[in-house]
Amino acid sequence: MELGIGIGWRPEIAAEVEALSGIDWVEAVAENLCADHLPDSLVRLRERGVTVVPHGVALGLGGADRPDPDRLAGLAARAELLGAPLVTEHIAFVRAGGPLTASPRLEAGHLLPVPRTWDALDVLCENVRIAQDSLPVPLALENIAALITWPDEELTEGQFLAELVERTGVRLLIDVANLHTNHVNLGQDPAKALDELPVEAIAYVHVAGGVEKNGVWHDTHAHPVSEPVLDVLAELRSRVDPPGVLLERDDAFPPGAELAGELDAIRATLRKAALSAGPGPDRGTAPAPDGTAGAEDRTAAPAPVSAPVSAATRDRTAVAQTALLSALVAGTPAPEGFDHRRLRVQSRALAAKRADVVAKVAPELPEILGDGYRAAFLAYAGSRPMSGGYRRDALDFAEHVLIAGGPADPAARRRLTYWWQDRSGSRPPRRTTRLVRAARAVLVGK
Numbered sequence: 001m002e003l004g005i006g007i008g009w010r011p012e013i014a015a016e017v018e019a020l021s022g023i024d025w026v027e028a029v030a031e032n033l034c035a036d037h038l039p040d041s042l043v044r045l046r047e048r049g050v051t052v053v054p055h056g057v058a059l060g061l062g063g064a065d066r067p068d069p070d071r072l073a074g075l076a077a078r079a080e081l082l083g084a085p086l087v088t089e090h091i092a093f094v095r096a097g098g099p100l101t102a103s104p105r106l107e108a109g110h111l112l113p114v115p116r117t118w119d120a121l122d123v124l125c126e127n128v129r130i131a132q133d134s135l136p137v138p139l140a141l142e143n144i145a146a147l148i149t150w151p152d153e154e155l156t157e158g159q160f161l162a163e164l165v166e167r168t169g170v171r172l173l174i175d176v177a178n179l180h181t182n183h184v185n186l187g188q189d190p191a192k193a194l195d196e197l198p199v200e201a202i203a204y205v206h207v208a209g210g211v212e213k214n215g216v217w218h219d220t221h222a223h224p225v226s227e228p229v230l231d232v233l234a235e236l237r238s239r240v241d242p243p244g245v246l247l248e249r250d251d252a253f254p255p256g257a258e259l260a261g262e263l264d265a266i267r268a269t270l271r272k273a274a275l276s277a278g279p280g281p282d283r284g285t286a287p288a289p290d291g292t293a294g295a296e297d298r299t300a301a302p303a304p305v306s307a308p309v310s311a312a313t314r315d316r317t318a319v320a321q322t323a324l325l326s327a328l329v330a331g332t333p334a335p336e337g338f339d340h341r342r343l344r345v346q347s348r349a350l351a352a353k354r355a356d357v358v359a360k361v362a363p364e365l366p367e368i369l370g371d372g373y374r375a376a377f378l379a380y381a382g383s384r385p386m387s388g389g390y391r392r393d394a395l396d397f398a399e400h401v402l403i404a405g406g407p408a409d410p411a412a413r414r415r416l417t418y419w420w421q422d423r424s425g426s427r428p429p430r431r432t433t434r435l436v437r438a439a440r441a442v443l444v445g446k
Helices: 011-019 042-049 069-084 118-135 159-168 175-186 190-196 227-237 256-278 311-329 340-361 364-381 390-403 411-423 431-445
Strands: 004-009 026-031 052-055 087-088 094-096 103-112 139-142 171-175 201-207 210-213 216-220 242-245
Touching: 004 011, 004 042, 004 052, 004 256, 011 042, 011 256, 026 042, 026 242, 042 052, 042 311, 052 069, 069 087, 069 118, 094 311, 103 311, 103 340, 118 139, 118 159, 118 311, 118 340, 139 201, 159 171, 159 216, 171 175, 175 190, 175 201, 175 216, 175 227, 190 227, 201 227, 227 256, 340 364, 340 390, 364 390, 364 411, 390 411
Parallel strands: 004 026, 004 242, 026 052, 052 087, 087 139, 139 171, 171 201, 201 242
Antiparallel strands: 094 103, 210 216
């Protein structure tokens, strides 16, 4: 199945995406969709014949724990609701701690790199096989961008991906922006990675923008796609004709005309690279996202069955990941071998992302706290690791502010108190209760 040219569907640009011409498919963040009904915009797109692929961000398949059955069931439900030909996730860990380390559960709120070691590969492969068995359609996994690298790695990124594909038969979602990010931040050569990875396993490709600050490339998805990223896309196209290429944008959304211009640049890059490559030798044909092989290889052997991962291997992985995440979000000492400066950059980036996402899921908080919101949240994040999702984080932050005696303005403190009370109960208050509280807030504020 050929996907073609697509764009990441986000609620903020739903109308713009619907109006774009030449869009063959879209990708939607799975966790932002309900499992039993779709936003009207996605319904209309599907009625027009536009394919929708759910893209997960919270499974943490590279983590020491086995995948959460409820998260897998939710991803499967969204795939079925969308009639998707495949689902995608990331090669990353997003949480650590818990029973394997007898320590509090920590949430990163972000995708963190797994060490490219044989231990980590064993754990990842078993987790991938568990996920594959739970999903109704094929799975493809994305390489991530990183600010930090693990010490004593045993494999390059390309070798790690090739081993993953060989052992599990999983497809790959190659993000060329992430390859560029890792080139700037970690000195990893995108061309070498592309030479080493099995291009025939590519399901589709991501293209996104970022920005460089103080010698560090930040994969923001909030800036236009840069020429170096398009150059990596051209490198990939010189090796294989991918079934799909998708533009990602997650923030600072531009007008539809600018999105159309970026899509045109992607199309032009692919055309130019295809012409430059010429007929040449056969460089491989990517498999269709529905799980069938490419034109030259429709009888690929199934992935070999591996022995279960030992408890000791998972324990070692859990200890290492917990130590790293604790250093990043709880201020514990940095594990041996890591670049301390880069860890500080990553730690600040995680706290900043928490502040930004909490402001989106609970927009009342920056409204109530005004200009002091960000400084107050970053101070809170420095001493309070996230242990649940972002909505729980918003409630914990509000509670933290109130316990500390803030906000200083009495009216703002009353508003924050009522906001927290409305959302912290065992179940949401009825509409009547909300109206009474709102009326009381107005009267008290006079």
